[in-house]
Amino acid sequence: xxxxxxxxxxxxxxxxxxxxxxxxxxxxxxxxxxxxxxxxxxxxxxxxxxxxxxxxxxxxxxxxxxxxxxxxxxxxxxxxxxxxxxxxxxxxxxxxxxxxxxxxxxxxxxxxxxxxxxxxxxxxxxxxxxxxxxxxxxxxxxxxxxxxxxxxxxxxxxxxxxxxxxxxxxxxxxxxxxxxxxxxxxxxxxxxxxxxxxxxxxxxxxxxxx
Amino acid sequence: xxxxxxxxxxxxxxxxxxxxxxxxxxxxxxxxxxxxxxxxxxxxxxxxxxxxxxxxxxxxxxxxxxxxxxxxxxxxxxxxxxxxxxxxxxxxxxxxxxxxxxxxxxxxxxxxxxxxxxxxxxxxxxxxxxxxxxxxxxxxxxxxxxxxxxxxxxxxxxxxxxxxxxxxxxxxxxxxxxxxxxxxxxxxxxxxxxxxxxxxxxxxxxxxxxxxxxxxxxxxxxxxxxxxxxxxxxxxxxxxxxxxxxxxxxxxxxxxxxxxxxx
Numbered sequence: 001x002x003x004x005x006x007x008x009x010x011x012x013x014x015x016x017x018x019x020x021x022x023x024x025x026x027x028x029x030x031x032x033x034x035x036x037x038x039x040x041x042x043x044x045x046x047x048x049x050x051x052x053x054x055x056x057x058x059x060x061x062x063x064x065x066x067x068x069x070x071x072x073x074x075x076x077x078x079x080x081x082x083x084x085x086x087x088x089x090x091x092x093x094x095x096x097x098x099x100x101x102x103x104x105x106x107x108x109x110x111x112x113x114x115x116x117x118x119x120x121x122x123x124x125x126x127x128x129x130x131x132x133x134x135x136x137x138x139x140x141x142x143x144x145x146x147x148x149x150x151x152x153x154x155x156x157x158x159x160x161x162x163x164x165x166x167x168x169x170x171x172x173x174x175x176x177x178x179x180x181x182x183x184x185x186x187x188x189x190x191x192x193x194x195x196x197x198x199x200x201x202x203x204x205x206x207x208x209x210x
Numbered sequence: 211x212x213x214x215x216x217x218x219x220x221x222x223x224x225x226x227x228x229x230x231x232x233x234x235x236x237x238x239x240x241x242x243x244x245x246x247x248x249x250x251x252x253x254x255x256x257x258x259x260x261x262x263x264x265x266x267x268x269x270x271x272x273x274x275x276x277x278x279x280x281x282x283x284x285x286x287x288x289x290x291x292x293x294x295x296x297x298x299x300x301x302x303x304x305x306x307x308x309x310x311x312x313x314x315x316x317x318x319x320x321x322x323x324x325x326x327x328x329x330x331x332x333x334x335x336x337x338x339x340x341x342x343x344x345x346x347x348x349x350x351x352x353x354x355x356x357x358x359x360x361x362x363x364x365x366x367x368x369x370x371x372x373x374x375x376x377x378x379x380x381x382x383x384x385x386x387x388x389x390x391x392x393x394x395x396x397x398x399x400x401x402x403x404x405x406x407x408x409x410x411x412x413x414x415x416x417x418x419x420x421x422x423x424x425x426x427x428x429x430x431x432x433x434x435x436x437x438x439x440x441x442x443x444x445x446x447x448x449x450x451x452x453x454x455x456x457x458x459x460x461x462x463x464x465x466x467x468x469x470x471x472x473x
Binding site for chain 2: 110112113115116117118119120121122123126131134135
């Protein structure tokens with residue numbers, strides 16, 4: 001059977017797996033952003049915490065994704081088989097680029113701008129929210145974009161712990177030595193990644209202030 | 211409406227035997243034993259080489275730094291006792307790179323301190339127009355531009371407009387024209403000198419350019435190695451005997467002796 005006929009015949013399953021995949025990515029990214037951006041803002045104010053936070057986030061990134069899932073399964077509450085474990089792993093992967101870019105964006109601002117903000121009597125909070133944050137937004141978004149693309153890829157492996165998504169086709173395809181099955185998972189995943197890259201890149205360019 | 215500036219207009223700035231050391235280590239003094247009073251309406255120029263402590267003195271006035279010894283008194287109150295936000299909103303500040311907010315338009319930059327002070331919108335709009343006219347920029351042409359769409363000279367003009375927007379009685383300027391090309395610099399110096407006389411602000415101006423000091427100052431204070439070595443009116447400055455003062459005046463002579471084509 002050619003991949004093409006396989007796609008036509010299984011379009012409903014492929015579509016629903018794509019939606020599952022997207023849901024996994026969106027949930028994980030939302031959590032990662034809600035944790036990573038505030039944490040990044042926090043470590044800007046507390047330089048002592050910076051290397052600790054960035055270090056821990058880097059360590060997660062170095063663990064192979066399959067191994068990370070394996071480690072998580074026996075952990076109570078966050079582990080086990082299913083979507084929850086997968087989401088925890090995806091959040092841990094997405095955290096580093098978001099955290100790092102938030103930190104870099106917030107600290108990479110022209111010192112003359114920060115000096116005049118302070119000298120004109122802006123409070124710390126005003127400087128953070130009206131100056132640093134808007135100027136860092138494009139860099140933060142670049143981190144979110146990188147994290148999204150990583151997450152879309154890693155989420156295929158999440159099928160291994162029963163989280164569903166496009167990885168289901170890929171693992172089945174590997175087991176059955178079927179190119180059509182592998183492609184039925186890989187092609188939509190690649191398209192998702194390209195689409196996310198394009199859309200987030202579009203927003204990023206609009207936010208960029210030179 | 212809050213029309214009263216945070217700082218009353220009669221008062222001055224005083225340095226009372228001020229020293230500032232990095233990490234409070236006396237051996238690492240940036241400025242030492244500075245006693246200096248700036249009276250109302252005066253344009254005091256702090257002149258000195260790089261590293262002489264000029265900028266440190268400026269930052270001690272608006273509470274960006276605090277003295278390790280002695281005290282800096284602004285409006286009869288030590289900077290340690292001031293609510294720093296209020297103090298700084300009553301002091302205009304212009305630096306070399308202007309420090310304009312790149313994500314704000316020219317109008318939003320100029321409106322910053324009035325906005326922080328919660329002026330009402332029509333009053334802010336009027337004030338922004340007035341300020342842009344004051345620094346020679348047509349609001350219709352410039353108000354909606356971003357800083358990146360301006361030349362260096364225009365950016366400095368906006369910087370001055372922004373510093374003056376909330377009508378602060380004190381203006382601190384740290385080599386505001388230092389990064390400009392010589393022609394634009396001379397143009398801005400001339401205009402600012404006229405503006406300063408008209409505004410009657412108390413101005414502390416930092417520069418390493420004696421010509422600029424002579425043009426703008428009502429008094430020149432010469433710094434060397436973190437200490438005041440001379441203080442004089444511009445006319446007197448050229449006759450000072452102190453070696454550092456002579457070093458500066460001879461830099462002027464050099465300019466006059468530039469070869470004109472004939473050997």
